[in-house]
Amino acid sequence: MSYHEFRPPPQLQHSVRCFWTLEEEHSPHTEEHLFFPERSVRLIFYHGESYVGLQGGALTAMPQTSFLMGFQNGPLRAVSKGFTRVLGVDLYPWSAMRLLELDGVQAMHFMKAGVALERLNRQIAALLRSEALQEALELLEDWLTWRIKEVNLESNMAIEAAKMLYTSFGQGKISDLAEILGVSSRQLERGFLHSVGISAKQLARTIRFEEAHNRLLLEPARSLTELAFELGYADQAHFNREFRAFTQMNPTAFMQYMRIQHPPDQFSLEESAGLFKRSSEVAF
Numbered sequence: 001m002s003y004h005e006f007r008p009p010p011q012l013q014h015s016v017r018c019f020w021t022l023e024e025e026h027s028p029h030t031e032e033h034l035f036f037p038e039r040s041v042r043l044i045f046y047h048g049e050s051y052v053g054l055q056g057g058a059l060t061a062m063p064q065t066s067f068l069m070g071f072q073n074g075p076l077r078a079v080s081k082g083f084t085r086v087l088g089v090d091l092y093p094w095s096a097m098r099l100l101e102l103d104g105v106q107a108m109h110f111m112k113a114g115v116a117l118e119r120l121n122r123q124i125a126a127l128l129r130s131e132a133l134q135e136a137l138e139l140l141e142d143w144l145t146w147r148i149k150e151v152n153l154e155s156n157m158a159i160e161a162a163k164m165l166y167t168s169f170g171q172g173k174i175s176d177l178a179e180i181l182g183v184s185s186r187q188l189e190r191g192f193l194h195s196v197g198i199s200a201k202q203l204a205r206t207i208r209f210e211e212a213h214n215r216l217l218l219e220p221a222r223s224l225t226e227l228a229f230e231l232g233y234a235d236q237a238h239f240n241r242e243f244r245a246f247t248q249m250n251p252t253a254f255m256q257y258m259r260i261q262h263p264p265d266q267f268s269l270e271e272s273a274g275l276f277k278r279s280s281e282v283a284f
Contacts, residue, residue: 006137012144014284015095015153019140021133022086033261034075037246039166039207041070041096041105043113045121045136047128048084052110053077055248063112065125070096070108071198071206074248085128087136089144092166094159097197099147105197116147157181158191162203163284170208171232174200208232209246212239213254220255 002023008016017040024030034055045066051059055077062078069076070093093105101116113121120143127136161177177200178188192200208231215227228239243251 015092017090019137020088025083026080031081032079034077036075036213037072037206039210040090041093042088042090043068044086044088045124046084046086049081051079063110066113066121068108068111068113070105072107072109076109089140093198094162094196098151098153102197156195157183158188158195161188162196165204165207169211169231170204172204209242216251224251
């Protein structure tokens with residue numbers, strides 16, 4: 001597996017968490033995998049053969065060449081055949097709402113990208129087929145820079161509150177955020193749904209879960225009780241319940257699953273650190 005992650009240029013840092021590329025040859029032992037919930041809206045362009053669906057449900061062919069994923073409530077299943085080449089961008093939900101013309105960001109399961117992306121989709125698909133990943137990345141950066149100039153990305157109270165949740169790893173109640181911003185909790189929650197596309201509670205839960213997920217992968221031997229305390233869970237039992245809600249397995253079973261999916265000789269520490277380093281890097 002060849003994975004590379006890229007920081008966004010300065011003009012995109014308020015909208016983009018990161019860009020990334022992936023090239024992988026799947027064998028019968030590595031073709032099946034799960035996508036766990038993330039704290040971003042992921043716009044993904046790919047070249048290859050994949051089949052996707054809800055865990056335990058029927059699989060269908062992945063939407064051709066590009067799709068969106070965002071804030072799903074549990075793991076999603078995918079089966080990839082042969083060689084896959086991928087370009088992705090992780091967008092903050094408030095920027096995804098406006099740049100991609102979305103009505104919301106919750107529970108997007110391999111959703112086909114909208115008409116605003118049709119031309120870009122064709123161009124990037126051609127570049128991925130011709131192995132021109134760097135050119136595809138530059139084209140995507142240029143398109144996002146252009147879109148930001150075309151739409152209104154001015155901040156508001158809900159977006160500022162959402163940024164607080166990202167910088168605190170999801171530790172913050174709607175009532176506390178509302179008090180800091182000098183508005184009512186009801187007013188702020190309405191603003192979240194309109195501008196961020198998801199409730200403040202669900203955003204906080206997802207941010208905190210992904211941070212826990214990533215820290216476990218980077219430090220598999222660490223104490224679960226200590227991790228639960230660091231991320232503001234009431235106790236380890238609360239942490240375990242939340243982790244199971246998002247992954248359908250407890251933290252110990254999750255680590256066992258990941259060791260099977262990515263044994264040390266196939267998934268290096270360097271790749272792991274690159275894949276999950278964005279968890280603790282937030283720049284607004």
